[in-house]
Amino acid sequence: GDSVTQMEGPVTLSEEAFLTINCTYTATGYPSLFWYVQYPGEGLQLLLKATKADDKGSNKGFEATYRKETTSFHLEKGSVQVSDSAVYFCALRRDGNKLVFGAGTILRVKS
């Protein structure tokens, strides 16, 4: 079945450091890929998405590129802020069906 694997956390960075959170997936067909973010005490929010191979999703300085050849959708940000501290979830959706999530990666940014 479909699955998503994320790098384990927590990831602890200093402010202005470069961020990469790895995400790989297993799915048949051509899923859409998503990054959701969950800030402390809040619900899941869509951060960015990509619907086909080589698409790049971007939002709030975060980027991720849909790489079909490596079945990956790694999240990157050039300069993180304390306010980026949250849990980040990679997810896929195929054929209008359910979202399948990774286990989540905790990001802690220190000032």
Next chain:
Amino acid sequence: EAGVVQSPRYKIIEKKQPVAFWCNPISGHNTLYWYRQNLGQGPELLIRYENEEAVDDSQLPKDRFSAERLKGVDSTLKIQPAELGDSAVYLCASSPQGAGNTEAFFGQGTRLTVV
């Protein structure tokens, strides 16, 4: 535009007691999901509705869990009787019908603690 609304936000119950959660999806969204998120894990689907019809309930523990979506709008998820292992955050989400692979919009969740 209002987002997905869930209530209550928090619930503490003793084991073997019943509990119910309520969800109001975004207006016009025909697809509704209930997910369960255990501590330190990603959300896992319990049930998906297209309008009033449950089209995927394969992960719903039907011996104790039930759900309904009357009139294809609001939905309730019930657990009876609750067990200690049911402690989790229960998330409701919605998306437009026929939206293919677009995103789902999530509510803030109900955090259930069974003691």
